[in-house]
Amino acid sequence: MKEYEPIYVTKPFLPPLEEFQEYLEHIWSTKQLTNKGTYHDMFEKKLAEYLDVKYVSLFSNGTLALISALQALRITGEVITTPFSFVATTHALHWNGIKPVFCDIDPVSYNLDPQKIEAAITPKTTAILPVHVYGNPCDIAKIQDIAGIYGLKVIYDACHAFGVTINGNSILNFGDLSVLSFHATKIFTTFEGGAIISHDEVTKKRIDFLKNFGFAGETTVVAPGINAKMNEFQAALGLLQLNYVDQSIEKRKKIAEYYRLNLSRLPGITCLEDVPGVRHNYAYFPILIDKEQYGKSRDELYDALKKNGIFSRRYFYPLISQFPTYKGLESAQPGNLPTAEEITQKVLCLPIYPDLELDRVMQVINQIRGHKHYTKKRGSLA
Numbered sequence: 001m002k003e004y005e006p007i008y009v010t011k012p013f014l015p016p017l018e019e020f021q022e023y024l025e026h027i028w029s030t031k032q033l034t035n036k037g038t039y040h041d042m043f044e045k046k047l048a049e050y051l052d053v054k055y056v057s058l059f060s061n062g063t064l065a066l067i068s069a070l071q072a073l074r075i076t077g078e079v080i081t082t083p084f085s086f087v088a089t090t091h092a093l094h095w096n097g098i099k100p101v102f103c104d105i106d107p108v109s110y111n112l113d114p115q116k117i118e119a120a121i122t123p124k125t126t127a128i129l130p131v132h133v134y135g136n137p138c139d140i141a142k143i144q145d146i147a148g149i150y151g152l153k154v155i156y157d158a159c160h161a162f163g164v165t166i167n168g169n170s171i172l173n174f175g176d177l178s179v180l181s182f183h184a185t186k187i188f189t190t191f192e193g194g195a196i197i198s199h200d201e202v203t204k205k206r207i208d209f210l211k212n213f214g215f216a217g218e219t220t221v222v223a224p225g226i227n228a229k230m231n232e233f234q235a236a237l238g239l240l241q242l243n244y245v246d247q248s249i250e251k252r253k254k255i256a257e258y259y260r261l262n263l264s265r266l267p268g269i270t271c272l273e274d275v276p277g278v279r280h281n282y283a284y285f286p287i288l289i290d291k292e293q294y295g296k297s298r299d300e301l302y303d304a305l306k307k308n309g310i311f312s313r314r315y316f317y318p319l320i321s322q323f324p325t326y327k328g329l330e331s332a333q334p335g336n337l338p339t340a341e342e343i344t345q346k347v348l349c350l351p352i353y354p355d356l357e358l359d360r361v362m363q364v365i366n367q368i369r370g371h372k373h374y375t376k377k378r379g380s381l382a
């Protein structure tokens with residue numbers, strides 16, 4: 001029975017298979033599989049238009065895009081970053097031989113707290129690597145001010161922020177570079193995939209050399225690049241997905257509104273709210289659980305949901321700073337990151353994806369409200 005099918009935190013959106021079939025036939029007939037193919041170049045152009053950004057460089061995944069973005073700007077020494085993200089953010093620094101310096105987050109946006117950035121700057125600092133976590137915009141103005149004063153580069157990990165705008169302007173137009181991911185769990189997927197957004201042609205060119213072993217021509221290698229190219233299958237899916245992404249975001253928005261309507265007044269539950277002037281993408285629906293008021297801890301709720309076939313996720317727990325590679329760093333000590341430590345213990349991301357029906361959302365809501373059994377009354381608040 002439908003009611004008892006498991007509900008996962010996300011489910012990728014795919015366009016109708018027949019539509020993809022046509023692209024496959026083209027690939028089969030041309031035998032062009034990768035290396036700046038027709039679909040690659042079309043997708044790069046269409047994506048730049050959709051996102052309203054100047055230059056897009058497509059990548060095989062977001063992690064290689066992050067690693068290459070740091071290479072492109074020759075970032076070295078120390079970089080200030082957030083512990084409240086997916087591990088790839090910090091791993092990208094590690095793979096470049098850069099020392100991550102963790103800085104605490106803001107208690108409302110869960111993003112890097114600009115008030116605390118300056119204290120983390122040393123003579124070795126060369127850049128800031130903030131994350132628009134859950135697609136919620138960082139304090140871009142304050143971060144830019146600090147970067148300007150200290151001569152630092154800013155690379156945004158915008159892997160959650162596809163389609164997000166502030167006062168009609170893409171969030172990707174801020175900072176020196178922004179990095180996107182099109183992984184299967186993201187709101188816009190090309191199976192695996194990613195991109196770097198840049199603002200001038202020279203930088204775009206350098207990024208494109210880097211993702212193809214450093215080749216600048218048939219026999220010219222200008223840099224020790226890597227293989228991080230997006231293939232034609234990924235690009236073809238990307239082209240199709242562009243036709244559906246606005247619809248997906250609209251459906252997600254309805255789910256987010258339904259959760260908020262039914263959960264925000266529940267004692268001990270805090271929902272992440274929309275920010276005025278921001279077009280959100282509703283990639284995630286995080287709530288904070290306060291044990292004192294709610295009566296159950298986050299982990300108790302997580303387990304209770306799981307027992308009832310609802311698979312929420314504790315994004316982002318543990319903090320990146322708690323993983324073995326990083327926990328010895330001075331900046332990783334819990335005393336340096338009090339807000340991040342608190343949020344990571346309280347946060348839970350609820351299921352949200354375009355095809356999730358509202359009666360299934362109601363099931364999740366009812367569970368959180370402490371109902372032990374599913375109610376059969378659809379859409380009822382009982």
Ligand SMILES: *Cc1c(COP(=O)(O)O)cnc(C)c1O
Binds near residue numbers: 159
């Ligand atoms: C998904 C994600 C990445 C990595 O992207 P992949 O495409 O999976 O390599 C990096 N940073 C953040 C914040 C992410 O959510």
